[in-house]
Each structure stands twice: as structure tokens, then as C-alpha cells.
Amino acid sequence: MPSPPGGFEVPLWRALTVFRLASLAYVCVLAVRDADRYAHPLAVGALVLVMIVWTGATALGYARPAWRRWPLLLADLGVVLAIVLATPWAVGRAALATGVPTLGVAWMAGPVLAWAVSGGRRRGTVAALLFAGADLATRERIGQSSFTGVILMLLAGVVVGHVARLAVTAEERLQRAVELEAATRERERLARGIHDSVLQVLALVQRRGADLPGEAGELARLAGEQEAALRALITGTADPAGPGADAGEVDLRSLLGRYASSTVSLSAPATPVPLPRPVARELAAATGAALDNVGRHAGGRAWVLVEDEGATVTVSVRDEGPGIPAGRLAEAAAQGRLGVTQSIRGRVADLGGTVRIVSAPDAGTEIELSVPRADR
CATH class of the missing domain: 3.30.565.10 (Histidine kinase-like ATPase, C-terminal domain)
Structure with missing residues (x-):
């Protein structure tokens, strides 16, 4: 569920943009350092260029609440998965076997965090599992270090998703509290106006007509009853029948x-x-x-x-x-x-x-x- 403009999720989307930019800078540093070890350096350069362009596109897209929906989320997932799966060919399995890091490195966690912020723990877990499978598929040897990255990605999806849902819940509760406070203030304002006008008139009618005979006395009695009922309504006092009167x-x-x-x-x-x-x-x-x-x-x-x-x-x-x-x-x-x-x-x-x-x-x-x- 996308958050409204100015919601508590906005800082999370901004933090996601900062993370993607920082992780992209790290990828660029590694690409320059290991350029002579890649099997297809030009292909790696093209993939890095795609990563730069896509990082800018997602930064602009996720900045708009109306765009934080399935089309952009699925496109983000697909583009990054394609880059991860292209790593064995561009980098070369021989280079990967000698310890050269995969092309995505930390950058591929961007869609996982985006899914977690947009939909909570479940979405974050689904995206993390997809990328974990893709990352493991690119490796010839799967060791303890490979699973460490998978576990970290899963933890990131779960934790960030949980924090995002807490932010949405807190925002909803704050909104209800603001509405309740506004309703209470409006009720108090109306109560002051009614007290200064209607209640005083009804009380005056009751006092002046209490001893009158016939219909005049009946009208005074009714005015007194309405004054009591109206006063209970505007003050929010309990029903005369007492607690539990609405039960059954x-x-x-x-x-x-x-x-x-x-x-x-x-x-x-x-x-x-x-x-x-x-x-x-x-x-x-x-x-x-x-x-x-x-x-x-x-x-x-x-x-x-x-x-x-x-x-x-x-x-x-x-x-x-x-x-x-x-x-x-x-x-x-x-x-x-x-x-x-x-x-x-x-x-x-x-x-x-x-x-x-x-x-x-x-x-x-x-x-x-x-x-x-x-x-x-």
C-alpha cells in the first residue's frame, strides 16, 4: 500500500535512493579495479552504464508516490535480475572462481528493499529469495560465504519490511488521533454555543412555566427534559440507563x-x-x-x-x-x-x-x- 505524500514511509524511500547510489559507486570502483580480469570488459562497461541509468530512473520513480506500484516494482526486479544473471558471461566464470566479486554486489539488494518498503515483510522475503536463487545460480562453487550474502539479503528484506509496516501503522494511528482531536474540539465549540443559547432558553422556559397549569406547564416540563437530554449529549455523559445499557x-x-x-x-x-x-x-x-x-x-x-x-x-x-x-x-x-x-x-x-x-x-x-x- 503506497504511502500518502508526507507519510512516514518517505524517509525510507529516500534512504533507499541513498543506498542505491552508494552501492552503485562501490560497483563502479570494483569495475575499474578489476577491469583487466573480466572476460568481456566492454560488456561489463555496458552493464555498468545500464546500472547507472536504471539507478537514476528508480530514484525519480520511487520519489513519486503514484509510481510506487507494481509496474515499477516488477520492472526494477526484472532489470536487476537480468544484470545478475548476465554476470557469469560478462565477468567470466574463471574470474569468479579466482575471487572476483559478482557485478551486482550490494547494488542488487535495491529491489529487495523497494519491495520490502512497499509491501512489508512478505514482499521483501519474496524478492530476497528470487535474488538469492539468481545469485547462487551464477556461482560454480557454493560455499559458506555464498550463503552469508543470501542470509544478509533475507534479513534486510524482513527487517526493512517490518519497519515499513510499523511506519504505516503509526501513521494510521496518528491520523485517527488527529481526527479524534479535531472532532473533540468541534464538539466543545458547539457545546459552548449551545450552552450560551439553546440551553439557557430551555432552562428559562422550564423555570417560568413550571407552575403554570394546562398545556403551558406541560411545555415547560418538556423543555426541561430536552434541556437535560441536550446537555448530556453535548457533554458526552453516560446514558441514564447506566453502563451496559447497550448490551443485549x-x-x-x-x-x-x-x-x-x-x-x-x-x-x-x-x-x-x-x-x-x-x-x-x-x-x-x-x-x-x-x-x-x-x-x-x-x-x-x-x-x-x-x-x-x-x-x-x-x-x-x-x-x-x-x-x-x-x-x-x-x-x-x-x-x-x-x-x-x-x-x-x-x-x-x-x-x-x-x-x-x-x-x-x-x-x-x-x-x-x-x-x-x-x-x-
């Missing part, structure tokens, strides 16, 4: 039963409709928001139907009101009225469900809320 399942019928009245007809299966407690609460709250809209815009008469379909649970809310004019929902959302957008669609979307609204002028409205039964 609950019968959706029990939560929807409180909405049944002389104007709201509830039809549900005769058997329980179990749902994870958080899912049931949110689905019931979305149903309550839909019924609230019915009370304000459709005269309050509504029919609620609960259907347990096994993998999903569907709640339908139907009324006989004037219907929703075309474009009215988008207009309400633009005006900041987010009852349908947030209280209904937002809740159901967070549960992984869908909302279907069917409405026509003078033909009422039907809102269908479907959520998966899986515990999300």
Missing part, C-alpha cells in the same frame, strides 16, 4: 408501543421483534420523528406497520395528509430544517439501512424505514 437485544415492539394512541395505530407481529438495543433505539427515534412530522403537517392520524423480514426489519409510517410537494424536502434542508434529513435519514443511514418516501399531493405520505438485523 430489545423487542422493538416495546419501544414503538409508546407511540400508539387514539390517532396512531400500531400493527406489529405477534412474536417479539428482537434487535440490538442501540439499533432498536435509533429506529424507534426515527419512527418518532416521522410521527412528529405527521402531527405537525398531516393532522396527526397515522398508521405504523412493523415487518420482521429475517435479515431486515422494516417500519412503515403512513398518513392521509396533504402529501409532500415535489422539492419540499430539499427546500426544508436548505432552510436548516433537518427533521427528515437528520432525524430520519441520518439515523437510519448510520444503522446501514435505507429510507423510502412515497408521497403524492392529497394522497398522504408513506415513510418506509428498513435496517439490517446485524449488530452494527
Whole structure:
């Protein structure tokens, strides 16, 4: 998985470029020193020229995050393998038998490190094994020194790959921490604004209307309840039900039963409709928001139907009101009225469900809320 620009892997790619340049310089020094011992000096010079060009190409390619993908990784592997396999012919097996080093020397570890940085230990190990096999194939005699180079290459692929994965994991955790900190600061900012406006108004309504009779007193009581709920929401305090309130399942019928009245007809299966407690609460709250809209815009008469379909649970809310004019929902959302957008669609979307609204002028409205039964 390539890292984004500025990620923790960037220093590793830069270090890889430095390693390839330094190892190339070492190859050039050896080529000049042993030129008179090679079987085909001109071929060695051509191969060294290819190595110089390819080192520059990979330095430019790996510097761009978008290019650190399979095409360049495979090309890097293929070019270096070809140079390693051409060593016995260009250098000569007789020269190799007398102790002349292979042409690739440390330079051929470049693709191994590139694969390790790009894909972790597994890729690094695969590339190291390929080069180990190619290197051993070029030797007539395989001794302890030959295996030492193979082991070192394997260790380099494993260790560098492990460090690269640690860098990616650390970057992901840092990103999550930054996002959490930003969300916390935004929540605190909103909490200050709500405290200075909405909460104070609700508290004032509760105090002024607490002793009033009739509907005025009921409104004051509701204002007090909403103030407590809103204050708990913005402060992030525990649910009044206490720790473990979200554990287990609950019968959706029990939560929807409180909405049944002389104007709201509830039809549900005769058997329980179990749902994870958080899912049931949110689905019931979305149903309550839909019924609230019915009370304000459709005269309050509504029919609620609960259907347990096994993998999903569907709640339908139907009324006989004037219907929703075309474009009215988008207009309400633009005006900041987010009852349908947030209280209904937002809740159901967070549960992984869908909302279907069917409405026509003078033909009422039907809102269908479907959520998966899986515990999300």
C-alpha cells in the first residue's frame, strides 16, 4: 500500500535512493579495479552504464508516490535480475572462481528493499529469495560465504519490511488521533454555543412555566427534559440507563408501543421483534420523528406497520395528509430544517439501512424505514 505524500514511509524511500547510489559507486570502483580480469570488459562497461541509468530512473520513480506500484516494482526486479544473471558471461566464470566479486554486489539488494518498503515483510522475503536463487545460480562453487550474502539479503528484506509496516501503522494511528482531536474540539465549540443559547432558553422556559397549569406547564416540563437530554449529549455523559445499557437485544415492539394512541395505530407481529438495543433505539427515534412530522403537517392520524423480514426489519409510517410537494424536502434542508434529513435519514443511514418516501399531493405520505438485523 503506497504511502500518502508526507507519510512516514518517505524517509525510507529516500534512504533507499541513498543506498542505491552508494552501492552503485562501490560497483563502479570494483569495475575499474578489476577491469583487466573480466572476460568481456566492454560488456561489463555496458552493464555498468545500464546500472547507472536504471539507478537514476528508480530514484525519480520511487520519489513519486503514484509510481510506487507494481509496474515499477516488477520492472526494477526484472532489470536487476537480468544484470545478475548476465554476470557469469560478462565477468567470466574463471574470474569468479579466482575471487572476483559478482557485478551486482550490494547494488542488487535495491529491489529487495523497494519491495520490502512497499509491501512489508512478505514482499521483501519474496524478492530476497528470487535474488538469492539468481545469485547462487551464477556461482560454480557454493560455499559458506555464498550463503552469508543470501542470509544478509533475507534479513534486510524482513527487517526493512517490518519497519515499513510499523511506519504505516503509526501513521494510521496518528491520523485517527488527529481526527479524534479535531472532532473533540468541534464538539466543545458547539457545546459552548449551545450552552450560551439553546440551553439557557430551555432552562428559562422550564423555570417560568413550571407552575403554570394546562398545556403551558406541560411545555415547560418538556423543555426541561430536552434541556437535560441536550446537555448530556453535548457533554458526552453516560446514558441514564447506566453502563451496559447497550448490551443485549430489545423487542422493538416495546419501544414503538409508546407511540400508539387514539390517532396512531400500531400493527406489529405477534412474536417479539428482537434487535440490538442501540439499533432498536435509533429506529424507534426515527419512527418518532416521522410521527412528529405527521402531527405537525398531516393532522396527526397515522398508521405504523412493523415487518420482521429475517435479515431486515422494516417500519412503515403512513398518513392521509396533504402529501409532500415535489422539492419540499430539499427546500426544508436548505432552510436548516433537518427533521427528515437528520432525524430520519441520518439515523437510519448510520444503522446501514435505507429510507423510502412515497408521497403524492392529497394522497398522504408513506415513510418506509428498513435496517439490517446485524449488530452494527
